[in-house]
Amino acid sequence: MFKNKNILIGITGGIAAYKIIELIRLYKKNNANIKVIMTENATNFVTPLTVRTLSNNPVYIKQFETDNLFPEHISLGNWADIFVIAPASANTISKIANGICDNLLTSIVCAFSKPIIIAPAMNCEMWNNPIIKENIKKLEKLNYNILYPEAGFLACGTSGVGRLCPIEQICEKTYEKLKYKNKKLSNKKIIITAGGTRENIDPVRFLGNYSSGKMGVALADAAYDSGAEVVLINTFNHKSNYKTITVSSAIEMQAALAKEKQNADCIIMAAAVADFRAKKIQKHKIKKESTDDNFTIELTRNPDILTELCKTKSNNQIIVGFCAESENLLENAKSKIQKKQCDYIVANDVSRKDIGFASDENEVYIIDKNLKIMKLDKTSKKIIAEKILEFIYGEN
Numbered sequence: 001m002f003k004n005k006n007i008l009i010g011i012t013g014g015i016a017a018y019k020i021i022e023l024i025r026l027y028k029k030n031n032a033n034i035k036v037i038m039t040e041n042a043t044n045f046v047t048p049l050t051v052r053t054l055s056n057n058p059v060y061i062k063q064f065e066t067d068n069l070f071p072e073h074i075s076l077g078n079w080a081d082i083f084v085i086a087p088a089s090a091n092t093i094s095k096i097a098n099g100i101c102d103n104l105l106t107s108i109v110c111a112f113s114k115p116i117i118i119a120p121a122m123n124c125e126m127w128n129n130p131i132i133k134e135n136i137k138k139l140e141k142l143n144y145n146i147l148y149p150e151a152g153f154l155a156c157g158t159s160g161v162g163r164l165c166p167i168e169q170i171c172e173k174t175y176e177k178l179k180y181k182n183k184k185l186s187n188k189k190i191i192i193t194a195g196g197t198r199e200n201i202d203p204v205r206f207l208g209n210y211s212s213g214k215m216g217v218a219l220a221d222a223a224y225d226s227g228a229e230v231v232l233i234n235t236f237n238h239k240s241n242y243k244t245i246t247v248s249s250a251i252e253m254q255a256a257l258a259k260e261k262q263n264a265d266c267i268i269m270a271a272a273v274a275d276f277r278a279k280k281i282q283k284h285k286i287k288k289e290s291t292d293d294n295f296t297i298e299l300t301r302n303p304d305i306l307t308e309l310c311k312t313k314s315n316n317q318i319i320v321g322f323c324a325e326s327e328n329l330l331e332n333a334k335s336k337i338q339k340k341q342c343d344y345i346v347a348n349d350v351s352r353k354d355i356g357f358a359s360d361e362n363e364v365y366i367i368d369k370n371l372k373i374m375k376l377d378k379t380s381k382k383i384i385a386e387k388i389l390e391f392i393y394g395e396n
């Protein structure tokens, strides 16, 4: 996620400083290079030794203490791709907003032209102070990325808004800001299917499933952001800057794919396609009186769109399936990639409430043809989508 990226962290004096220890670990786990500046006050809350050990780098505290040829506020600034100030105290926020540079951290901010993220944490009365509010507004106008604090129980014993936002949110914002949009998919056509198909029974009823289409849309957005020509075949209406075709049933989805697939470099079947449809769609609403207590609808099998695509795919086309399971996730996923003969399968556990259908987050495994498995830890569907594309196009 952060391979070859240099993240500079600024820790100021606040009890939430202890949470930054976990943030450093999270960044490191995702391959970032980390250097940390602490204000003198921050050292009252966490020890520089802990920070140094976890970041694998010296910790910078005083402004004028090394024999470095370059002043630290210039060399650290040059080194960093992004500067993340967390927790940002009311004092540091106000200094930055007023151009004061009386310590290493604020001096670096003053000379830094790359993205800066500020994650404030403080007592709720301080947060509500109109001067602090003004300063935050001013910073936002100047393109600083503010991650607003959350409401909750505060270390000072009161409740209110002032708690540091979750470290995962800081990590995601960092990723978003660093994501280099060099349009690396600019010569690719990528088709993505999304949503759950609806198989009509009569004019008012259908067979459906819980798919929200969010994962497919996240993939389409990510592919578009990377410069690909995107076609999203979705069962929901979705406004976007790329081509979107709205379909309802599996048969309609298959027909839309048939029209679009010829010159596609990659097809990602994120849609939850119904395996069966009503054998006969009733022209008029089925009336209660016309049925008995054990009413039966005769179903017929839908085509397996993914399997058919794989049978007829051109040599360099990449075809990706999804696999939603409520049990035996990896075994089922492995058997599906072998049965359907796609290039990759993305497996997720839909029995979990915190990920999958309708959720904004996901945790998936990507499996390739050699049954090599890669886990993408739980994060937003947006980041999962970016990572899936990076994986397919050899960036992991």
Ligand code: CTP
Pocket (backbone or CB within 6 Å): 250, 269, 270, 271, 272, 273, 274, 275, 302, 303, 304, 305, 306, 307, 320, 321, 322, 323, 324, 325, 336
């Ligand atoms: N799929 C498809 N056509 C179908 C059913 C599924 O193209 N008629 C695709 C889905 O879009 C997904 C993959 O196949 O990419 C796996 O879908 P899933 O519902 O997990 O598996 P099924 O093949 O339907 O098997 P089962 O329902 O037994 O789990």
